[in-house]
Amino acid sequence: MFTGLVEEMGAVVKKESGGSSSFSIKIRGEMIMADLAVGDSVAVNGVCLTVTFLENNIFTVDVMPETMRKTNLYLLKPGEKVNLERSLRAGGRFGGHIVSGHIDGIGRVLSRTREGNAIVFSFSAPREIMRQTVVKGSIAIDGISLTVAAVNEESFSVGVIPHTAAVTTLGLKKPGDLVNLEGDIIAKYVWKYMETRGGTGGLTLANLKENGYI
Structure with missing residues (x-):
């Protein structure tokens, strides 16, 4: 779950095809990288995605065909800015509204x-x-x-x-x-x-x- 309060703008480093209409995206971040771990959820332009790999200040997420059909992530290009928010932790400040990360x-x-x-x-x-x-x-x-x-x-x-x-x-x-x-x-x-x-x-x-x- 997220709150809709963007923590920072990251930058797309690379987008790779994963076959069968899916792909992976490498994104450079700064602030959110402090405690990010593989398996964590991150909202990328509002889309809830799972971190699959970490290297220095770059993390990788996989995007499935259904996500491609429902969102604008397929348009992303290297260098493009994206909104980033880590999932809300228990006891964290709730300053926006309930955001699931499931795009309508x-x-x-x-x-x-x-x-x-x-x-x-x-x-x-x-x-x-x-x-x-x-x-x-x-x-x-x-x-x-x-x-x-x-x-x-x-x-x-x-x-x-x-x-x-x-x-x-x-x-x-x-x-x-x-x-x-x-x-x-x-x-x-x-x-x-x-x-x-x-x-x-x-x-x-x-x-x-x-x-x-x-």
Whole structure:
């Protein structure tokens, strides 16, 4: 489990084909390498992957075909920056929201605009994600815990403070870029519960209040 608070940006060193549509990625890190061990889980752009090899400040992870289909990791190239977060330890600080590292789908940057000192991003997303997205709810974008600012049927927007833009890959994103999306796990359970009660209108503040969630 992760929190969506990126610890550092690493850099892709090498991507190798493993056959049968899978591959391995070598990533250079610094801070997270201090206590990283083979078998540990690391979120790479929000994708939960297992460390299979360590050498100096470089670790290797394997990416399976299903992960390739669901994420943007297949686009990575040597030298590209990636968001890194080690899995949460018992007793650790929980500053973001519950992030499983299991990506729900790929979104696309629609726009990037300045609003005061913040950057406002608009993203398109698959319908399955949009129907579980609610204003002021949480969403993980390339592993970054963010708060949803606005939602319509096909897109949503978030505001990004200067610090987040500086220490994550989001600051490098431009319209047209693809991002990994993971919806709020609590919203998923609420949506599933409401489906069993015949709800079809998506998650809104009104129906969350009606069903006693807020």
